[in-house]
Amino acid sequence: MSLRALRPALRAARTARVPVARAVATRTFHASCPAFGAGESDAELAAALAAEYAYETEGASSSKPGFLQELQDEGVWSLADTANSDDVVISRKFGDEALKLTFQISDLDNTDPVESVDADGNVVEDVAPAFITSSLLISKSGAKKALLFDLGASPDGFEVTNVAIYETALAEATGAEGDWKRRSSYMGPQFDTLDAVVQDAFQAYLAERGVDAALSNFIVSYSEYKEQKDYVGWLADVKQFVNTD
Structure with a gap:
């Protein structure tokens, strides 16, 4: 939680x-306001x-949290973060590929209450685990197109919701205009409608590049750490x- x-x-x-x-006396609009x-x-x-x-x-x-120190010590993923910015970017190289994963800490606000029943039959209200919306761009030198994955990071690992392929410039376009143009293009099938073998192959493809449960846990932990800061x-x-x- x-x-x-x-x-x-x-x-x-x-x-x-x-x-x-304490109660504050009501003022009329024409009353003079205090200076400064x-x-x-x-x-x-x-x-x-x-x-x-x-x-x-x-x-x-004031010390750096262990999960952040571990990421930096491994030297695989680089983190780019600006104070008070909602977006955080982590990136890495994998052979001739460039991976850029962006996530938003504001997703912590979208955690809805969930109800469960305890052993005594009482209804217990709890907060659902965090689910951080993430976008993974994989581009390749010499390739005209790039893959764009829509992911959700949670303590249990990543959930892939969509895989699209666009012209590299379109995949890399930022802001509302870029998002609108991508939504005007074919975004590929919904991931869970793919054949199970294809889904498993995509998961293995991502895991080989380090997009795995450990990274998903890092995103959740870092989102909470950054939001607190x-x-x-x-x-x-x-x-x-x-x-x-």
């Missing part, structure tokens, strides 16, 4: 640590943000803005 999914429950458990908001942005609620918001920041950073380690940075930036005269 991701930290983001657990955050509401953790917050509820520590409500007493956040100052209780010093509103009556600024101090309370700053205190709430400071409490949240302190809670999120309490006991946090970006959240803490967001708290600090907003708190600083509110406190600025």
Whole structure:
């Protein structure tokens, strides 16, 4: 279960640590506003943000997590990440092929509650495992076309949903326009409608290139790690803005 999914429950458990908001008198629109942005609620918001920041950073380690250090030590995949960017890219070379895998950490927001029944027959609500949408581009030097895989990364491994082949320039096109042009082209059959032998062969093809359960687990772990870092940075930036005269 991701930290983001657990955050509401953790917050509820520590409500007493956040100052209780007092009632703010209603102002009419023609009332004069305080100068320099010093509103009556600024101090309370700053205190709430400071409490949240302190809670999120309490006991946090500044060392690099093991799964990230392991990826870097292996030296197979390279990671490109920008703070506060939703997209993360990992890439590698495989013979004369270039592999570029892109995933979005915002998919952590799409984890829906699921219900199950425990041994006593009670309905238990839990959070489904993370499922991170990923796009894998495989291009080959000298080839006019490239493969584009739609994947879902979860703790159990990758789920392939689609395999398409496009002109390399179209496969590499970014942004809404590139996505629209690809959707206007034949995207190939839905993966689960392929013959089982073909599906297994594709899975072996990907595994040989390192697109396997270990990489899928890395994507889930890194998404949670990055989301936490970006959240803490967001708290600090907003708190600083509110406190600025």
